[in-house]
Amino acid sequence: xxxxxxxxxxxxxxxxxxxxxxxxxxxxxxxxxxxxxxxxxxxxxxxxxxxxxxxxxxxxxxxxxxxxxxxxxxxxxxxxxxxxxxxxxxxxxxxxxxxxxxxxxxxxxxxxxxxxxxxxxxxxxxxxxxxxxxxxxxxxxxxxxxxxxxxxxxxxxxxxxxxxxxxxxxxxxxxxxxxxxxxxxxxxxxxxxx
Amino acid sequence: xxxxxxxxxxxxxxxxxxxxxxxxxxxxxxxxxxxxxxxxxxxxxxxxxxxxxxxxxxxxxxxxxxxxxxxxxxxxxxxxxxxxxxxxxxxxxxxxxxxxxxxxxxxxxxxxxxxxxxxxxxxxxxxxxxxxxxxxxxxxxxxxxxxxxxxxxxxxxxxxxxxxxxxxxxxxxxxxxxxxxxxxxxxxxxxxx
Numbered sequence: 001x002x003x004x005x006x007x008x009x010x011x012x013x014x015x016x017x018x019x020x021x022x023x024x025x026x027x028x029x030x031x032x033x034x035x036x037x038x039x040x041x042x043x044x045x046x047x048x049x050x051x052x053x054x055x056x057x058x059x060x061x062x063x064x065x066x067x068x069x070x071x072x073x074x075x076x077x078x079x080x081x082x083x084x085x086x087x088x089x090x091x092x093x094x095x096x097x098x099x100x101x102x103x104x105x106x107x108x109x110x111x112x113x114x115x116x117x118x119x120x121x122x123x124x125x126x127x128x129x130x131x132x133x134x135x136x137x138x139x140x141x142x143x144x145x146x147x148x149x150x151x152x153x154x155x156x157x158x159x160x161x162x163x164x165x166x167x168x169x170x171x172x173x174x175x176x177x178x179x180x181x182x183x184x185x186x187x188x189x190x191x192x193x194x
Numbered sequence: 195x196x197x198x199x200x201x202x203x204x205x206x207x208x209x210x211x212x213x214x215x216x217x218x219x220x221x222x223x224x225x226x227x228x229x230x231x232x233x234x235x236x237x238x239x240x241x242x243x244x245x246x247x248x249x250x251x252x253x254x255x256x257x258x259x260x261x262x263x264x265x266x267x268x269x270x271x272x273x274x275x276x277x278x279x280x281x282x283x284x285x286x287x288x289x290x291x292x293x294x295x296x297x298x299x300x301x302x303x304x305x306x307x308x309x310x311x312x313x314x315x316x317x318x319x320x321x322x323x324x325x326x327x328x329x330x331x332x333x334x335x336x337x338x339x340x341x342x343x344x345x346x347x348x349x350x351x352x353x354x355x356x357x358x359x360x361x362x363x364x365x366x367x368x369x370x371x372x373x374x375x376x377x378x379x380x381x382x383x384x385x386x387x
Binding site: 005006007008009010011012013014015016017018026069130151154155 | 199200201202203204205206207208209210211212213323344347348
């Protein structure tokens with residue numbers, strides 16, 4: 001069984017002002033979402049390999065959509081995240097199978113390097129529910145200015161037999177970071193942490 | 195009239211391959227652009243507001259241009275719509291200021307766009323969503339192109355803000371089969387049929 005996509009949506013947000021202060025250049029975040037058929041809806045399946053392979057395909061597809069939407073080179077990506085919401089006839093483990101074993105490596109290829117863990121979230125849901133995709137720096141997880149998130153929702157997904165899979169990429173951190181910690185400029189990015 | 199103070203812009207694009215039926219060989223796409231601006235009339239009744247429509251014209255053109263780019267050019271676009279959300283310190287009438295600058299910006303960029311741009315507007319709070327209607331750009335009665343797109347942002351509109359929205363689509367609903375006037379049968383003279 002292969003990947004069956006019903007729809008793809010890509011959102012970009014650009015923040016030009018925050019609490020009255022100009023942000024220049026604007027901070028920008030993109031999130032790409034695929035609504036796919038859940039091949040295991042309605043039954044318990046022990047072997048989730050099919051979903052793991054779907055995750056690999058989506059890592060490339062959605063990562064690339066985000067980078068294209070931002071109009072940046074892969075090296076200009078600064079943070080990333082991934083999430084999935086499973087329709088009511090599926091199970092939470094389906095989200096884990098898509099997100100964790102195989103999605104990360106192809107996503108990292110789309111953003112260059114990506115030494116850090118890809119922040120993630122997952123939930124069961126229904127059409128119109130909100131999925132909050134966490135964001136963290138792609139090469140050094142401790143970069144504090146880049147802890148963020150982006151919300152995504154589609155009024156018509158996920159239907160009961162569907163899964164919504166989201167990947168988010170940014171070219172910047174929060175608009176007005178000032179809570180200290182490691183900065184983007186000081187990160188080494190070799191161990192994925194600092 | 196006051197400056198247009200822009201806090202945020204956001205753009206969404208959707209590509210629809212199927213909805214339970216046959217997979218489309220030419221998947222319809224729709225895109226939305228939202229600008230979050232300060233409402234210069236928030237918190238008071240102002241009788242004379244029309245001058246702000248002129249100030250909004252460049253923003254309308256900027257959003258419309260971006261949508262056309264996202265969807266691959268003016269010749270791809272077959273449907274459109276517009277809308278506004280007004281934060282709670284404003285009034286519904288402020289949202290109506292978007293009719294002219296939003297609508298004319300799209301029609302300026304699109305050939306054969308004699309149909310009225312359908313719209314919706316409301317006063318609401320942060321995180322609210324707007325269902326923006328979509329109809330054919332040249333003949334409002336084309337039934338296959340009746341659609342809508344839900345848009346909104348979790349952090350807008352704040353009380354003193356407005357969200358100004360434009361939407362464009364590249365074609366009919368993915369499995370359209372509800373009859374009515376077909377796009378290829380329109381006369382395209384009166385904006386209706």
